[in-house]
Amino acid sequence: DTEVTQTPKHLVMGMTNKKSLKCEQHMGHRAMYWYKQKAKKPPELMFVYSYEKLSINESVPSRFSPECPNSSLLNLHLHALQPEDSALYLCASSQTSYSNQPQHFGDGTRLSIL
């Protein structure tokens, strides 16, 4: 079992739907991350939150909207997604967002866009 919990594990949605992915950690970490992973590819960074502030947005389309309500929670709001957005969405956390810190991953949400 991982210490980073992601819900739901699977999500199927239409292109006009609005849904949210959730991530939670109780390790006291102050940095949280969203990654996108396509099949047989490495994870690609989307967003970084440091001390509940957005510090990095890797030019992600606005149909993905991150939110960090508190130091333990991270959400990813989805709206008007495209079929190419189908992927595994991974959340990670680390003690801080500075170098020399291992990131710990959840098991992801498998997202399918119809």
Place this chain on the structure above:
Amino acid sequence: GESVGLHLPTLSVQEGDNSIINCAYSNSASDYFIWYKQESGKGPQFIIDIRSNMDKRQGQRVTVLLNKTVKHLSLQIAATQPGDSAVYFCAESQGGSEKLVFGKGTKLTVNP
């Protein structure tokens, strides 16, 4: 392009053998390296990390070697077991950066 890559996309070994997974990186400013194991249907699992002021670090059945001269990183798994079958990613970060850059991954298959 990616600053971290892998020499081989797949590796097949016999149970009980030692496995060596290689990784090349191109950024000489990288000072922190991590190996992750990703099993099917799961997220990447932290295995071991190493900082650039070290050449070698050992864990339980795993050893990471760092050669900064040729910008090469390797993961050695001793007495490989079927449960070691997974995709292994190396990742690196540059001093002061919040970003972790992943290599392409190597799929390790352990044959009984």
